[in-house]
């Protein structure tokens with residue numbers, strides 16, 4: 001595939017959405033054809049699945065239902081949007097991908113990470129990101145930022161603090177294991193510094209790849 005697939009991962013409120021928008025603008029100004037997507041969602045079907053997944057009234061969701069719904073939204077996004085754009089040479093910037101399922105439905109939920117992986121590998125035909133940025137910060141700081149952003153918590157934000165602590169550690173473990181794909185960024189810095197760190201790595205990585 002000709003394009004570049006870049007994902008952004010991290011706990012709640014790490015600044016992924018804020019950074020993706022800025023990276024999108026920067027790369028577009030540099031002449032790259034760029035696309036921004038987010039998970040769950042990014043397609044009509046995916047957006048409906050997102051509503052179910054994040055509905056705070058649906059707190060009793062079965063683990064397997066949750067895993068499959070995230071994977072279903074992802075399958076749709078990969079086939080309908082991501083792969084066609086990669087084939088056309090776009091840089092696709094994705095706000096969360098499979099590693100979020102590993103971190104939340106695996107580490108966070110204390111369930112089998114390898115089962116979550118197998119389902120997602122099947123759902124995406126094994127499409128792996130070229131580069132991943134982990135925006136890492138203490139859970140409390142991210143939660144504080146999210147509280148300032150929106151008063152009402154969604155179904156995942158409502159989970160206990162220990163769940164989110166395991167998610168953070170999960171991301172860090174995945175980044176360690178996949179260290180050639182991952183770049184870990186300190187997300188507790190001012191936004192301009194976070195952006196500078198990402199762009200510094202991404203531009204070096206792109207020129208090295210050519």
Ligand SMILES: Nc1ncnc2c1ncn2[C@@H]1O[C@H](COP(=O)(O)OP(=O)(O)OP(=O)(O)O)[C@@H](O)[C@H]1O
Nearest residue numbers: 011012013014015016017018145146149189190191
């Ligand atoms: N470096 C930063 N310092 C302080 N506040 C920030 C920083 N980056 C983002 N924010 C603010 O924190 C809030 C969450 O940011 P953002 O929505 O980008 O995070 P996110 O990682 O996409 O969150 P979520 O995973 O919950 O969707 C926003 O109000 C944003 O303006």
Ligand SMILES: Cc1cn([C@H]2C[C@H](O)[C@@H](COP(=O)(O)O)O2)c(=O)[nH]c1=O
Nearest residue numbers: 039040070096097100101104105156157
């Ligand atoms: C892709 C994905 C996401 N999640 C969780 C993480 C967040 O709590 C929400 C998505 O909301 P955001 O504000 O857009 O970050 O869903 C998950 O548990 N598993 C996944 O695969």
